[in-house]
Amino acid sequence: MKPINIELKNSTILVTGAAGFIGSNLVKRLLRDNPSATIVGVDNMNDYYDVRLKEERLAELQNMSAHRFIFKLASIADKEFIDNLFEAYAFDVVVNLAAQAGVRYSITNPDAYIESNIVGFYNILEACRHSYDAGMDRGVRHLVYASSSSVYGANKKIPYSTDDKVDNPISLYAATKKSNELLAHAYSKLYDLPSTGLRFFTVYGPAGRPDMAYFGFTEKLVKGDTIKIFNYGNCKRDFTFVDDIVEGIVRIMRSAPQRQMGDDGLPLAPYSVYNIGNNQPVNLLDFVTTLQEELVRAQVLPRDYDFEAHKQLVPMQPGDMPVTYADTTALVRDFGFKPSTSIRQGLRKFAQWYKRYNERQRRLAFIAAARVAAKDNKLFAPSPIFPPATEQTALASIWKNKPGHQTASLKNTPFTGTHLANFSGKQGTGIPSPKTTLLN
Numbered sequence: 001m002k003p004i005n006i007e008l009k010n011s012t013i014l015v016t017g018a019a020g021f022i023g024s025n026l027v028k029r030l031l032r033d034n035p036s037a038t039i040v041g042v043d044n045m046n047d048y049y050d051v052r053l054k055e056e057r058l059a060e061l062q063n064m065s066a067h068r069f070i071f072k073l074a075s076i077a078d079k080e081f082i083d084n085l086f087e088a089y090a091f092d093v094v095v096n097l098a099a100q101a102g103v104r105y106s107i108t109n110p111d112a113y114i115e116s117n118i119v120g121f122y123n124i125l126e127a128c129r130h131s132y133d134a135g136m137d138r139g140v141r142h143l144v145y146a147s148s149s150s151v152y153g154a155n156k157k158i159p160y161s162t163d164d165k166v167d168n169p170i171s172l173y174a175a176t177k178k179s180n181e182l183l184a185h186a187y188s189k190l191y192d193l194p195s196t197g198l199r200f201f202t203v204y205g206p207a208g209r210p211d212m213a214y215f216g217f218t219e220k221l222v223k224g225d226t227i228k229i230f231n232y233g234n235c236k237r238d239f240t241f242v243d244d245i246v247e248g249i250v251r252i253m254r255s256a257p258q259r260q261m262g263d264d265g266l267p268l269a270p271y272s273v274y275n276i277g278n279n280q281p282v283n284l285l286d287f288v289t290t291l292q293e294e295l296v297r298a299q300v301l302p303r304d305y306d307f308e309a310h311k312q313l314v315p316m317q318p319g320d321m322p323v324t325y326a327d328t329t330a331l332v333r334d335f336g337f338k339p340s341t342s343i344r345q346g347l348r349k350f351a352q353w354y355k356r357y358n359e360r361q362r363r364l365a366f367i368a369a370a371r372v373a374a375k376d377n378k379l380f381a382p383s384p385i386f387p388p389a390t391e392q393t394a395l396a397s398i399w400k401n402k403p404g405h406q407t408a409s410l411k412n413t414p415f416t417g418t419h420l421a422n423f424s425g426k427q428g429t430g431i432p433s434p435k436t437t438l439l440n
């Protein structure tokens, strides 16, 4: 086991990508377990996927602790900002999760990857390096950063080990992640910066990323669309539940690689790379079948959902890997830990979260449509996106009967689900109160 050489309890920690899926879960855990720690979160809140999801994650963090969680809306590609940030806070530990993620998006949007994953990461490395300007006993004690299982490219040997040669990336995303490991190694060696790269394997869970297959499948199944399962369902993925990823990150944050001198009198690079994956790859078709079962269980899909009619088996996509499978031997050896959440448990939590999320989305879509109608002073056409038709009919009749009054109210005041519920059976009385706020 590696010794714990950093106490997180009273430390100042930077988490980049804090509004992201993994970042927000990490900050939540750090705030919960370390009541005296200060967490600075940076995120540029880009719209690669629905920004509202990032805002909701942030709101939850700010509710947990407004004074111990400090959020900065900025890009890590902004060197001046990063340098000033490191001057203002003497970070003990830096966790760099900000990145342009996604394999397929890198085919059409390469610039975003170079900016965030290369320039941004370089800025973090430089700031870590200069944190030692006032002496090696000060400054960043551990830089932990997200790499990815995608660095294994078309590796034929499984499970994937950090000892494998990974010089053949098959996407720009993978190439940027491998570059991060190379850059980190150079900085660890040159400036004695303790760094650890983490190769995450297909992370999933509540409030996850809508661009990822399990989330996209869910949205499609709910809409009644057909889902495409690539490689005829024969892709294997080492799906890893987000809580397991966070557990791994936290354990690793506390154990920085030791600084040591080499025989040549120069420091040996205090550098490590680990896989964090479930170590149990699952066939995509089995994963999707379990997902569908859990969506039915959570009442997101109806009991009699015809799954067979909504799936299509199709060939492989460019940039995709046929299998991902993490060798976690080093993780177990050094940290006594490996992910253990089963696909069934993890997807159950996702499905339960998705139920709440989906209801909220429908309500918001309904409200948005109602607002547009009110703005134009038009009769609101009941829409199938918000199922309780009684509410829509009631709302429609309010507009019809009192267009002037409702237009004013709707322009200035958001609705809540409660108010929407009040519309049923009480036509004309469900006027929103000025104190109401959206989403409660």
Ligand SMILES: NC(=O)c1ccc[n+]([C@@H]2O[C@H](COP(=O)([O-])OP(=O)(O)OC[C@H]3O[C@@H](n4cnc5c(N)ncnc54)[C@H](O)[C@@H]3O)[C@@H](O)[C@H]2O)c1
Pocket (backbone or CB within 6 Å): 016, 017, 018, 019, 020, 021, 022, 023, 042, 043, 044, 045, 046, 054, 074, 075, 076, 077, 096, 097, 098, 099, 100, 101, 102, 115, 116, 120, 146, 147, 148, 149, 199, 200, 201, 202, 203, 204, 209
């Ligand atoms: N989720 C996975 O399956 C997975 C697998 C392997 C590696 N990773 C890596 O883990 C990290 C976190 O992934 P995630 O799934 O939480 O993705 P995410 O997209 O939800 O989170 C990344 C966050 O970084 C922010 N960001 C992007 N560019 C930025 C910039 N230039 N400056 C500041 N903020 C920026 C985004 O707005 C986003 O909120 C990423 O580095 C990703 O490449 C994720």
